[in-house]
Amino acid sequence: MMNNITATNDFVIRFANVNGSGSASANNLFSKAVFRLGVPVAAKNIFPSNIQGLPTWFEVRISEQGYLGRRGGYDFVVAVNGQTMVRDYQELLPGGYFFYDSSKRLPDTFTREDITLIGIPLTDICNAHYTEPRLRQIFKNIIYVGALAYLFEMDFTVFEDSIKSQFAKKAKLIEPNIKALRLGFDYAEEHHKACCGLNIHRRDLNGDQIMMEGNAAAGLGAVFAGATVAGWYPITPSTSVVEAFEKYCKAYRVDEQSGQNKFAILQAEDELAAIGIVIGASWNGARAFTATSGPGVSLMSEFLGLAYFSEIPVMLMDIQRTGPSTGMPTRTQQSDLLAAAYASHGDTKNVLLFPADPTECFAHTVIGFDLAERLQTPVILMSDLDLGMNVHQCDPINWDDDYTYDRGKVLTEEQLEHLGERWGRYLDVDGDGIPYRTIPGTHPEKGAFFTRGSSHDEYAAYTEDGTVYARGMERLLVKWDTAKTLVPKADVSGQSASVGVIYYGTSAWSADEALETLRTTHDIDAMRIKAFPFGVEVREFIEAHDTLFVIEQNRDAQMKTLLVNELSVDPNQFVEVLNIDGMPITASYLVESINRQLADVQSTVPREA
Amino acid sequence: MTFIRPNFRHPELSTNAIGQSIKSYEGALSTLCAGCGHDSISAAIIKSCFDLNLQPHKIAKISGIGCSSKTPTYFLGKAHGFNSVHGRMPSVTTGANMANRDLLYIGVSGDGDTASIGMGQFAHVVRRNLNMVYIVMNNGCYGLTKGQDSATADKGSASKKGVPSVFDSIDLCQLALQLGAGMVARSFSGDKHQLIPLIKAAIRHPGFAFIDVVSPCVTFNNTPASTKGYEWVRDHLEATGTIDFIPAKSEITIDYPPGTSRQVELHDGSELVLQKNAEDYDLSSRKAAMNRIEAVREQQHILTGLIYHNESAADTHGLINTVRQPLNELSQQTLCPGSGVLDSLNESLR
Ligand SMILES: Cc1ncc(C[n+]2csc(CCOP(=O)(O)OP(=O)(O)O)c2C)c(N)n1
Ligand code: SF4
Ligand SMILES: [Mg+2]
Numbered sequence: 001m002m003n004n005i006t007a008t009n010d011f012v013i014r015f016a017n018v019n020g021s022g023s024a025s026a027n028n029l030f031s032k033a034v035f036r037l038g039v040p041v042a043a044k045n046i047f048p049s050n051i052q053g054l055p056t057w058f059e060v061r062i063s064e065q066g067y068l069g070r071r072g073g074y075d076f077v078v079a080v081n082g083q084t085m086v087r088d089y090q091e092l093l094p095g096g097y098f099f100y101d102s103s104k105r106l107p108d109t110f111t112r113e114d115i116t117l118i119g120i121p122l123t124d125i126c127n128a129h130y131t132e133p134r135l136r137q138i139f140k141n142i143i144y145v146g147a148l149a150y151l152f153e154m155d156f157t158v159f160e161d162s163i164k165s166q167f168a169k170k171a172k173l174i175e176p177n178i179k180a181l182r183l184g185f186d187y188a189e190e191h192h193k194a195c196c197g198l199n200i201h202r203r204d205l206n207g208d209q210i211m212m213e214g215n216a217a218a219g220l221g222a223v224f225a226g227a228t229v230a231g232w233y234p235i236t237p238s239t240s241v242v243e244a245f246e247k248y249c250k251a252y253r254v255d256e257q258s259g260q261n262k263f264a265i266l267q268a269e270d271e272l273a274a275i276g277i278v279i280g281a282s283w284n285g286a287r288a289f290t291a292t293s294g295p296g297v298s299l300m301s302e303f304l305g306l307a308y309f310s311e312i313p314v315m316l317m318d319i320q321r322t323g324p325s326t327g328m329p330t331r332t333q334q335s336d337l338l339a340a341a342y343a344s345h346g347d348t349k350n351v352l353l354f355p356a357d358p359t360e361c362f363a364h365t366v367i368g369f370d371l372a373e374r375l376q377t378p379v380i381l382m383s384d385l386d387l388g389m390n391v392h393q394c395d396p397i398n399w400d401d402d403y404t405y406d407r408g409k410v411l412t413e414e415q416l417e418h419l420g421e422r423w424g425r426y427l428d429v430d431g432d433g434i435p436y437r438t439i440p441g442t443h444p445e446k447g448a449f450f451t452r453g454s455s456h457d458e459y460a461a462y463t464e465d466g467t468v469y470a471r472g473m474e475r476l477l478v479k480w481d482t483a484k485t486l487v488p489k490a491d492v493s494g495q496s497a498s499v500g501v502i503y504y505g506t507s508a509w510s511a512d513e514a515l516e517t518l519r520t521t522h523d524i525d526a527m528r529i530k531a532f533p534f535g536v537e538v539r540e541f542i543e544a545h546d547t548l549f550v551i552e553q554n555r556d557a558q559m560k561t562l563l564v565n566e567l568s569v570d571p572n573q574f575v576e577v578l579n580i581d582g583m584p585i586t587a588s589y590l591v592e593s594i595n596r597q598l599a600d601v602q603s604t605v606p607r608e609a
Numbered sequence: 610m611t612f613i614r615p616n617f618r619h620p621e622l623s624t625n626a627i628g629q630s631i632k633s634y635e636g637a638l639s640t641l642c643a644g645c646g647h648d649s650i651s652a653a654i655i656k657s658c659f660d661l662n663l664q665p666h667k668i669a670k671i672s673g674i675g676c677s678s679k680t681p682t683y684f685l686g687k688a689h690g691f692n693s694v695h696g697r698m699p700s701v702t703t704g705a706n707m708a709n710r711d712l713l714y715i716g717v718s719g720d721g722d723t724a725s726i727g728m729g730q731f732a733h734v735v736r737r738n739l740n741m742v743y744i745v746m747n748n749g750c751y752g753l754t755k756g757q758d759s760a761t762a763d764k765g766s767a768s769k770k771g772v773p774s775v776f777d778s779i780d781l782c783q784l785a786l787q788l789g790a791g792m793v794a795r796s797f798s799g800d801k802h803q804l805i806p807l808i809k810a811a812i813r814h815p816g817f818a819f820i821d822v823v824s825p826c827v828t829f830n831n832t833p834a835s836t837k838g839y840e841w842v843r844d845h846l847e848a849t850g851t852i853d854f855i856p857a858k859s860e861i862t863i864d865y866p867p868g869t870s871r872q873v874e875l876h877d878g879s880e881l882v883l884q885k886n887a888e889d890y891d892l893s894s895r896k897a898a899m900n901r902i903e904a905v906r907e908q909q910h911i912l913t914g915l916i917y918h919n920e921s922a923a924d925t926h927g928l929i930n931t932v933r934q935p936l937n938e939l940s941q942q943t944l945c946p947g948s949g950v951l952d953s954l955n956e957s958l959r
Contacts, residue, residue, distance in 0.1 A: 036959070210958035220954075226944035228936035229707045231700070252946040260932040262939055264707040266925075269733040273700035276693070276730070280704025283691060284669070284712075285937035288704060306694050396955040399948040405941050439937065440669045440689035440705070441712050448666060450682055452692040462682070 002114055005095040006197030009039045009064035011075040013148075013198075016088045017141075018081050020052030026141030027058040028391065029166070030148060033158045034062055035211055035393060038203040042068040042509070044390050044584060049236070049329040055084045062200055068393060069509030072586035076198055078144055080122065097196055099144070099151075118192055120147050125183055139180040146184025151196040156185060210396045214387035215291075217358035218317055219244025220397065221365025222289055223252060226405055227315070229288035230265045231277025233296065236329050237385035238319035241291035271296035275303045275316065282313045283451060285410070285439035287369050289315035294323045294336045297343060297380075304378050305344025306453040308476075311426070311435070313372035313379075313408070317365070320384040322582040331582025332385035334505055335554035340380045341532055341562055347473060351379040351483055352532035356508035357394040361387065364530075367488060373408035375483050376437060384553075386506045386584045409436045416443040424458040425449045426472060433478030480533060487531035490538050494525035499598065500545035504529040504559060507551045507585050514590035522598060529559065534566060542569050547601050549594055551577045553585050575601065626662040634659045636686040640679070646798030646824030646839075647677050647746045651684045653801050654715065654744075657808040658685065661856070668713045669705055673698040673727060676753045677719035677746035677824070685715075696727025699734035702741055703925070709935040710926050713812060714741035721751040724760040724779045731781075735788040735817055740924040742811040743819045745781055746798070748826035749837035756829025767834035783902055785819040786895055786917055792818035793898065793917040797842055798825065803914060806854035806881065810915065813875045816924045823911065836911075847905050849892075849914035850883040876920055883915065893919045 005011065015030075017023035024045070031043040042061040048054035061071055076097045079088045085100070086109075092098055094114040100106065102119025122143055126136040149156055159181050167173040219241045222230070232242045246265055253262040268274040274290040281288035292300065297318050307314045320336045322328035343350055351371055353364040364381055372379040409430075411423070416438065423446065426435050435458075438447035449460040455469040456462060463469065501524055503511040508528055518524050527541045542548060542563065550560045557576040564571045577593050579585040623630040634655045639648050658668065665687035672678035674695035681690040693701045702716045723731045723745050734743070749762040761781065762774040785793045792814045796804040804822065811818035823842050825831050831838040836845075850871075857878035873881040873892065883892075888904075890897040898917040905912040932939075 208955070210955050212958050224945050226939075226941055228939060228944065229704060231704060248946075252950060253944070255932055258932065259930070261930050262932050262936065262943065264926070264929055264931050264936060266703065266707065266737070266929070268700065269729050272697060273703070273730055273733065276697045276700025277704035277707065279693070280671070280691075280701035280706075281708040281937075282704070283701070284705040284708035286708035288708070302694055303697070396958075397951055399945075399951055401948050438689075441667050441709065444664065444666045445687065448687050448689050450690040450692065453694060454692065 002116075003095045004116060004197045005075050005093065005097075007075070008199045008201055009062055009203065011062055011198045012071050012073060013060045013062070013076040013078065014074040014088065015058040015060070015078045016081045016084050017056050017058065018083070019047055019050060019054055019056040021141070022138045023056070023058070023080070023141050026145050027060070029142070029159070029162055030145050031060050031391070032162055032211065033149070033154060034060070034200055035206060036158050036162065037155060037200060038206050039064060039200055040066045040068065040205055040393060042070075042393065044070065044386065046583070047330050055081055064203065064205065066205065067509070067513040067587065069511075069513055070584045070586040072588040078148070080140070080144065097198065099147070116195060118151065118195065120144065120184065120187055120191075125187060129183060135176075139176070142177055142180035143184035146181035147188040148184075149181065150185045150188040151192060152198055152200040154200045155202055156181075206393065208396050209393050211391050211393050212358040213240065213389060213391050214355065214358045214361040214383050215240040215319065215389060216244040217361040217397065218291070218365045218381065218383065218388070219246075220248050221362040222315075222369075223248040224362070224399060225287060225366045225369040227287040227289050227369065228263050229277065229281035229286050230263070230290060231268045231274040231288070232265070232290050233268050233271045233274045233292065235293045235296055237321055237389045238291040238293045238296070238317065240389065241317055241319065271299040272303065275300040275314065278314055278316070279303060279307055279312050282372070283440075287315070287373070289317065289369075291317040291319060293319050293321050294339065295326065297336055297339055301339075301343040302345075304350060305346060305348050307378045308344060308348045308350065309346070310451050310453055311376040311437070312451070313376055315365075315368050315372045315379055315381075317381040317383060319388040320382065328582045330385070332506070332584055333553050333580065333582060334382070334384055334507070335558065337382065337554070337558035337562060340382060343378075349480060349533070351375065351377060351487060353379065353381050353488065354504040354530050355381065355383055355387065356505055356528065357387070358392050359395045359397065362397050364488070370406040371483070371486060374406050374486060375434060375479060376408060377479070377483075382505060384506055409434055411436050411438050411442070411447060413443045416446040419446060422459070423447065425460040426456060426475070427458040428475050428478065431478075432482040433475050433480070434482060484533045484535050487533065487535065489535050490530055490541070491528040492525070492537060492541055493527075495544065497523040497525045498546045499523070499549070499601070500525040500527060500541060500547070501549045501551065501594070502527050502529060502541075502559070502563075503551040507553060510585050510587040510590055511551050513587040514594065517587070517591045518594055532562060534563070538563070539567050539569070542567065542573065546573065547575060548573050549575045549577050549597070551585065551590060553579050555580045625659050627664065629659070629662075629665070631655065631659050633665050633687060634685055636681070636683040639683040641676055642828045644827040645676065645752075646748060646822075646826070647680050648683070649798040649801065650744065650746055650804070650822050650824055651680045653804045653808055655684045656801070657805050657812065660805070661809055661812060663713065663812070667711070668715060670715045670717065671698050671702045671705065672717040673719070673722035674753070675719035675722050675751070676826075677748075678717060678722060680746070681715075681717055696722050696725070697730055698722065699727065699730035699739075699743075703734060703737065703739055706739055706741060706925065707931075708937040710740070710931070711935050714739075716741050716743045718743070718745050719752070720745060720747040720749060720759040720761040720781075724781060732784070732788055735785055735790050735819070737925045738789065738791065738816045738922050738928065740816055740926070741818070742808070743817065744808075745821050746824040747781070747821050747837070748824050748830055749835065750826050750830040752826045752829060756826065763836040766836040767832060768830040769832055771832075771834070773834070780902065780906070781821045782819070782916055783899060786898055789922070790819045790917070791816040791919050791922055792915075794819065794915050795821045795823070795911070795913045797823045797846060797913060799839060799843065800846070800913070803848065803852060806852045807915060809854040810875060810881050813877055813879050815876050815920065816922055842911065845910045846913050847910040849901070849912060849916060850889070852914055853882045855880040855882060873915070873918055881915065892917060
């Protein structure tokens with residue numbers, strides 16, 4: 001006897017589409033409707049590195065509890081891609097629902113008896129109502145959204161309102177879209193009454209939250225942070241950062257009278273040039289940034305070393321994807337930590353920030369510019385494809401008008417004029433390892449110096465004196481210690497257990513959810529790391545726990561490596577919980593893996609008194 | 610070290626119209642080999658900036674890596690300098706220029722720096738028509754790494770090692786022409802009478818100005834078998850015409866016999882006066898310039914002087930329509946949209 005899954009506001013639906021078929025906007029229409037019904041929703045686009053014709057999936061988790069990570073498993077599949085039909089059919093959970101285009105009969109091999117079939121003749125309906133092939137394609141997607149509205153008992157007016165606002169500027173598209181929704185809704189009502197046990201009912205759980213992509217938030221952050229120069233080279237999944245920057249610049253940064261831009265965006269010839277542009281602009285006193293992904297970081301690394309050693313602010317956003325090499329360009333990963341932290345030859349270290357949602361992408365971008373200028377060094381925002389390219393539900397963007405940028409230690413013409421002692425570009429007068437810099441053109445007689453990546457003394461003069469060189473390198477470590485006090489602090493929860501969980505970035509959604517489950521049976525503390533170098537709180541947390549699970553989305557436990565390397569803590573304390581398949585880590589995997597390993601840990605390493 | 614600079618200077622001759630002595634335009638003492646062509650180019654830059662009455666601190670000098678790229682330390686000590694990474698001077702200069710369009714950017718590079726590792730960046734900075742002076746100190750070899758052939762070494766030319774180059778050479782002037790540079794010139798480090806007016810013109814040129822300066826490496830590539838050595842170059846120069854730079858609104862006049870000279874007016878009103886030679890051609894024609902370089906090359910000569918000049922194109926800022934005020938001067942108030950826009954922005958994301 002088959003057990004249908006029944007749930008209200010708590011299930012996962014997978015849309016299986018062909019990319020380039022216009023399905024993305026239909027799927028977004030659906031997830032936005034869930035959001036507008038006041039029910040938390042998490043949508044992830046799983047797409048190929050291809051423009052048209054290959055499979056793409058859209059995964060929507062509806063969660064009244066507010067869980068926004070991947071849960072794992074599918075309760076409902078919208079199977080409108082013939083190429084992946086078999087796989088979509090097989091991967092559906094027992095008791096689930098298989099929604100398909102019944103214009104064509106299902107193959108005889110589709111013999112599962114533990115699922116419910118919901119056939120809607122999408123193609124036939126389309127052909128009956130539309131003659132133009134392009135419209136048939138587009139409205140086919142809208143029709144299935146309409147059918148879902150019926151099946152999940154969703155308030156139809158939400159869809160109507162969405163369509164109306166989406167096409168506010170193209171009013172003649174409103175009517176046909178609503179008609180398509182109706183076609184699907186009516187057909188489902190007529191043929192599939194009361195067959196689906198999954199519902200989405202109106203709640204009021206989303207407060208003032210918004211839905212935004214991490215990359216859009218980072219681009220917006222750069223506008224608010226006062227970035228004026230961007231050099232970039234296209235690469236998935238980072239491209240939309242600069243696109244967003246441009247979009248918001250066009251909205252907020254065009255001089256009304258002259259129509260001229262208060263920003264300069266240059267698509268460079270490669271990533272070397274992109275970061276060269278950033279370094280040149282920052283050296284010259286503008287806030288500048290670039291966005292890239294792993295392959296770009298590899299190319300930029302010589303320049304990052306120059307910026308580190310000659311102490312030039314750099315704001316770099318690394319939207320990580322699956323490496324090594326070209327890897328899986330459209331899949332997510334957190335695998336650039338080591339490459340970014342120690343980018344470039346010689347002894348180098350770079351400041352990293354680990355945002356966990358779009359609101360934090362915005363905030364960390366703003367903080368990043370301050371840190372880069374305060375510390376006169378590269379700061380790398382470590383986002384990833386999951387965060388950057390998916391539309392996430394998150395807190396609204398906030399801005400405090402009383403906050404002023406921290407432009408760091410830059411000497412003005414006035415200060416140079418009244419300079420008492422001899423100024424040294426690399427002289428640590430404040431004891432924090434951060435020297436004072438000057439911007440070209442500031443003062444006719446004072447403050448000019450020669451920036452170089454070769455060894456220099458405190459007065460920026462070339463030196464091959466090993467002692468002087470070493471003194472400079474040691475001072476950079478003093479600055480590094482200062483950085484530890486300035487970067488965002490880790491979030492720590494609980495302080496009494498012997499077991500701790502450490503995570504960062506986009507593992508946070510699933511880790512938070514898994515922790516809720518794990519804490520029902522175990523005493524577990526948790527720490528979400530937000531930056532590198534690590535503040536004292538990170539060391540304290542590690543020292544206060546016997547066993548530390550480190551959750552990461554890479555093969556080699558790169559955060560663990562950073563912790564062990566930087567803090568000289570015992571590597572045996574750490575238990576790695578890793579996911580490397582390029583899909584966002586799931587809560588169910590975390591619960592299963594940590595539970596299993598907890599059993600091992602607790603049977604072999606009793607807590608010392 | 611090339612020379613010990615005399616401390617004594619004639620008190621009267623030593624200031625220009627803005628009251629600066631030539632000393633204001635000098636830099637640290639050179640550490641290049643005695644007789645290195647690069648030092649002569651530094652001297653020409655110093656003299657040009659002095660003559661043009663430029664404020665030294667309103668100049669930014671940016672270079673890559675190489676003996677040539679070291680030279681910015683040896684001129685314009687009151688200007689900020691940036692010795693970046695090998696072959697990447699163009700991108701650093703691009704960024705700097707985007708941040709502040711009001712400084713004068715002098716980019717210095719070598720033939721290895723530009724024609725090999727930095728070829729991509731060179732091509733693209735030309736294409737963007739960045740407002741800068743781009744000087745290649747071209748010695749046909751990698752001086753700093755001890756004399757390996759560079760991509761501008763002519764086929765058959767041999768450096769100190771004595772092995773003739775088997776590969777065809779790259780002509781950077783032709784390349785710059787093809788990529789759309791507005792001003793293209795070639796000179797010789799040993800010919801300051803030609804080089805100085807060309808540098809002045811390049812400084813005055815709005816947009817990308819390129820000067821390929823043949824500059825012998827006395828240590829590794831000054832052999833009789835080298836086409837970049839003093840001897841060979843002196844014997845094989847062929848100028849497009851002698852050249853004089855006449856500043857804007859100046860009283861200076863130069864008398865040339867009628868029909869033998871021609872004026873090129875620069876955007877700020879200054880003029881270049883070119884003494885025509887027998888093979889006169891239209892300087893504003895890319896095709897003519899290209900042909901002339903080829904024709905002279907076929908005769909185993911090196912075409913020098915102003916090769917091409919056309920001021921019409923907009924520079925990078927013009928092309929991307931940035932505001933007149935330098936971007937690095939815009940305040941937080943101007944740049945930050947502030948909380949006022951967030952209500953509607955957040956609402957559009959719900
Ligand atoms: C990435 C990188 N590769 C190689 C080098 C070594 N290197 C230093 S200078 C130079 C060649 C310089 O030749 P050129 O630009 O012609 O300058 P020159 O010394 O001849 O004036 C090379 C290969 C380097 N500094 N960086
Ligand atoms: S090695 Fe050659 S290029 Fe370098 S300084 Fe000496 S002469 Fe000049
Ligand atoms: Mg050279």
